[in-house]
Amino acid sequence: MSQTPTADQLRNRLVDAIRHDTPLSTAVERALRTVPREAFLPGIDLHEAYADQAVTIKDNPLGGALPLSCASVPSIVATMLNQLDVRPGDDILEIGAGTGYNAALLAELTGHHGHVTTIDIDSDVALHARTMLDHAGYQHVHVMERDGLTGAPENAPYDRMLAAVGLWDLPTAWWQQLGEGSRLVLPLRWRGQTRSVALTRHADTLVSESMQLCGFVPVIGQDGEKTTPLNADNTIRVIHDADQAVDARALGASLSSTAGIEVMSAQCVGSEESFDGVWLRATATDDRICRLQVMPDALAQELLPRPAVPVRSPVLVDGDSLAYLIVRRDPADPQRSHQLGAAAYGPHAQQLAQDLIAHIEAWGTARTTLPRLTITPSQSDAATGSGHVISKPESRLTLTY
Numbered sequence: 001m002s003q004t005p006t007a008d009q010l011r012n013r014l015v016d017a018i019r020h021d022t023p024l025s026t027a028v029e030r031a032l033r034t035v036p037r038e039a040f041l042p043g044i045d046l047h048e049a050y051a052d053q054a055v056t057i058k059d060n061p062l063g064g065a066l067p068l069s070c071a072s073v074p075s076i077v078a079t080m081l082n083q084l085d086v087r088p089g090d091d092i093l094e095i096g097a098g099t100g101y102n103a104a105l106l107a108e109l110t111g112h113h114g115h116v117t118t119i120d121i122d123s124d125v126a127l128h129a130r131t132m133l134d135h136a137g138y139q140h141v142h143v144m145e146r147d148g149l150t151g152a153p154e155n156a157p158y159d160r161m162l163a164a165v166g167l168w169d170l171p172t173a174w175w176q177q178l179g180e181g182s183r184l185v186l187p188l189r190w191r192g193q194t195r196s197v198a199l200t201r202h203a204d205t206l207v208s209e210s211m212q213l214c215g216f217v218p219v220i221g222q223d224g225e226k227t228t229p230l231n232a233d234n235t236i237r238v239i240h241d242a243d244q245a246v247d248a249r250a251l252g253a254s255l256s257s258t259a260g261i262e263v264m265s266a267q268c269v270g271s272e273e274s275f276d277g278v279w280l281r282a283t284a285t286d287d288r289i290c291r292l293q294v295m296p297d298a299l300a301q302e303l304l305p306r307p308a309v310p311v312r313s314p315v316l317v318d319g320d321s322l323a324y325l326i327v328r329r330d331p332a333d334p335q336r337s338h339q340l341g342a343a344a345y346g347p348h349a350q351q352l353a354q355d356l357i358a359h360i361e362a363w364g365t366a367r368t369t370l371p372r373l374t375i376t377p378s379q380s381d382a383a384t385g386s387g388h389v390i391s392k393p394e395s396r397l398t399l400t401y
Helices: 007-021 026-034 074-084 101-110 123-135 248-257 277-283 296-300 349-364
Strands: 055-058 069-071 091-095 115-120 142-145 158-163 178-190 193-202 205-213 225-229 236-241 261-270 289-294 313-318 321-329 337-345 372-377 388-391 395-400
Touching (some): 074 178, 248 337, 261 349, 277 289, 277 313, 277 349
Parallel strands (some): 158 178
Antiparallel strands (some): 055 069, 321 337
């Protein structure tokens, strides 16, 4: 008879699985094997606690698909801790306390000579984190009920800052709390996609060190990202930045009254190969790129050809026309390869499709190359350097390949 695995065994199996796909520093691996995730998720089955998935701890009181707070996917947690590169003795600020699990990991990484402050805008979440940290033996972690956009200036400056919520803009208040040479890791949203970006401060400029695809609950208090329905049932949507014009009526009319076209590129991917880099590269040159979200009802009704990833595919939007990414089996190699292409609608469908194909081909020449991202305060005179600038109310993003 097989024995039920213990929490320690399940924890080590999870870390082994994460390490198989993600290189881990010795310190991060040790922290993941030390901190009991189940202690921060009372009432959750052990197998669920050690599955590589998010666990909701508080639903959004306003409704919607995203929870107010959750325990993040462990593999994403590990990736971001690697990016943060905590050193013993570091002073750390975490924005988004969640369950308290992340703060416990940070406490393990910085050790007895460092200090961890974690903040959350929601009183219930902050209380949960405080209670779980106390029960798990991390009473020295400082938990505060606080708007994450203001940070925690009373414990600044910080050597490391980690945001466990999605940010659309970089708050001005954070600049006063980041020390020179400090590291900031945050899930940053621009043009409809989210990347966990590790940035190092050099005077009035943050410079990227690494970038990983991720998804996070958005921070409360930023509304620069908009969702525009393109049909009456709200099953086809464009998610875009505030500076991007989306004409819902004109686009909806093009989708319903004009025949779409499909144009395929020369680029193929394996069944397990990521092609999210197409989207990332397009954001560095093209302000028309945003996100298309097609819900299951629209797919079932075959209202338009299936996007590459129905809930999050890159789309070029220009007036009354759009072109989005599609994937088709390669006739020459139907078992292994999938061909990338564009489906387009509207009077300018042909041109937009060709523009999207150009982005696909540009990515195909250097698939793993990442852009250099620099961020400066919007009111700063710091030079942005060469590259494509995306201006937001509190910061300027510059992307350079």
